[in-house]
Amino acid sequence: MAHRIITQVFVTGARVFGRAFAEAYRHASATQKYQAAMGTSGTGANTFTSSGLTLDEACKILNVGPPKGGEANMEQVMERFKRLYDLNDPKKGGSFYLQSKILRARERIELEVKEASEAKAREEELREGWKPKVYKDR
Incomplete structure (x- = not known):
């Protein structure tokens, strides 16, 4: 049994x-x-896409225009970031969630500008050709 x-x-x-x-x-x-x-990939290689924040969303959060040709007015971005970040300080009755969204938005715009400037530098190097510095031993 x-x-x-x-x-x-x-x-x-x-x-x-x-x-x-x-x-x-x-x-x-x-x-x-x-x-x-x-x-998208689930590997987390690009933390911004894995967190789901697109460039368009980042620009809307900070109320700035998207980078044109890889260049953005970073002074305006930083000014809006600092203002919104301070307004949403949890010690002043703000929201930590909104603060983190504002921080991620700034980082996303900075990443976009950085990647565009690196791509521009690579294109310029390809156009000019690679010119290594040669050092001669004496």
């Missing part, structure tokens, strides 16, 4: 575990397909 109860518990547990495993696999598969369709 006891062996029958133990067998039933084991079989029931195996079914529950199997169903949970199958559901987890379906969820992981759906997530992978969604990320492939959206063009």
Whole structure:
């Protein structure tokens, strides 16, 4: 009689575990397909896209125009950042969540400008050609 109860518990547990495993696999598969369709990776290589903050959202948060040709008015961005960041200080009754969104928005705009300037420098180097500095030993 006891062996029958133990067998039933084991079989029931195996079914529950199997169903949970199958559901987890379906969820992981759906997530992978969604990320492939959206063009993002789940590796966290680009923390800004993994956090879901786009350049357009960052510009709206700080109320600045998007960088044109990879160049933005960083003084205006920093001015708006400092003002909004101080207004949302939790010690003054603000929101830590909004403060973090404002910080991420500034970082996103800075990243965009940095990547554009690096790409511009690479293009300029390719156009001019690579000219290494040669040092002669005496």
